[in-house]
Amino acid sequence: MVKDKIVSCGIVLLDSEGRVLLAHATGTNHWDIPKGQGEDGETEIQAALREMVEETGLLLSESRLVDLGRFVYRRDKDLYLFAARAAGDELDLSRCTCTSLFPRHGDGVMIPEMDAYRWTLPVEVDQYASRSLARLFQTTLSLADLHRRL
Incomplete structure (x- = not known):
């Protein structure tokens, strides 16, 4: 029996210089x-917009979004x-x-899922992002191409 993969919905937000918004995952070393x-x-699209609000406080309108589609991310x-x-x-x-909270490992205190934010140049993503996200941007979804397209 093949278990369905989890699908995580998100938004790649770029500034006018082509930098991508990354949020620091609390309690980890990655963005x-x-x-x-x-x-x-x-x-x-509803899930991606809700997650953007919960994790950053930024409310984007659906009409601003470009649908990039579904990407292989990890095995699961x-x-x-x-x-x-x-x-x-x-x-x-x-x-x-x-505003999205989770229980901190060890004591169960509720803490924010994200605790810092940065605009990151495409060449710097590897220094901050998880291996899976960095690989996606290196091999499948070029931030430089996306910057030109938006």
Whole structure:
């Protein structure tokens, strides 16, 4: 029996210089794009927009998103991604907040899923992102091409 893969929906948000928004996953040493699993009845785009709000506080309209499709991510997970260009009022990352909480390992205290944000040049993604995300941007989804396309 083949178990269905988890599908995580997210948004690749680029600024006018082609830098990608990465959020630091609390309690880890890596950064990620805002993404997560859909809830019952949600479409991919609804899940991606909700995750963006929960993990960054940024509310994007559906009409701004470019559907990039589904990508192989890991053995147990695929990504369904959208892309958008950040607007002027979305560039100040000090305004970002994460309302998605999880219990901290060890003491169970509820802490934010994401605790810092950065605009990251495509050539710097490997230094910050997980291996799976870095590999996706190196081999399948070129940030430089996406920057030109948006």
